[in-house]
Amino acid sequence: MQRPFARAISFFLIFSFLLLDFSALKARAGMIDTATAIATAQHQNERARITAFLGRQDVQQALARQGVVADEAAQRVSSLSDAEVISIAQALDQLPAGGNGIGTVVGAALFVFIILLITDILGYTDVFYFVNHRR
Numbered sequence: 001m002q003r004p005f006a007r008a009i010s011f012f013l014i015f016s017f018l019l020l021d022f023s024a025l026k027a028r029a030g031m032i033d034t035a036t037a038i039a040t041a042q043h044q045n046e047r048a049r050i051t052a053f054l055g056r057q058d059v060q061q062a063l064a065r066q067g068v069v070a071d072e073a074a075q076r077v078s079s080l081s082d083a084e085v086i087s088i089a090q091a092l093d094q095l096p097a098g099g100n101g102i103g104t105v106v107g108a109a110l111f112v113f114i115i116l117l118i119t120d121i122l123g124y125t126d127v128f129y130f131v132n133h134r135r
Contacts, residue, residue: 039082043082043085043086046086046088046089047077047078047080047085049089049092050077050085050088050089051077051078053092054070054074055070116128117131
């Protein structure tokens, strides 16, 4: 009784092995131009920059106020196309940057100094002793 069962199993196994495809897939290598390699790296960098932007605490709080879950937003960024990522990255570049205002104060002080210096040179004011100083 075992012999006919073993024979049926053997035929089934032989038939199933014949149906398997053991052919190896060939890898195709090709040259890519520099512009394509740079564009691919740029897309990856921009995607990482957007993900880092979404990871900031203040951005996550703003998203939460709008009812958006931060993890869901990060998942959606990973599913964006390259053109959409570049578009968002360009929009991020256009946003005003926050700062502590020191640059504005220094710029204003420099502007006032230059105006006073010019008016001192023209003789309208006498603020700086080193301008038109007579010995």
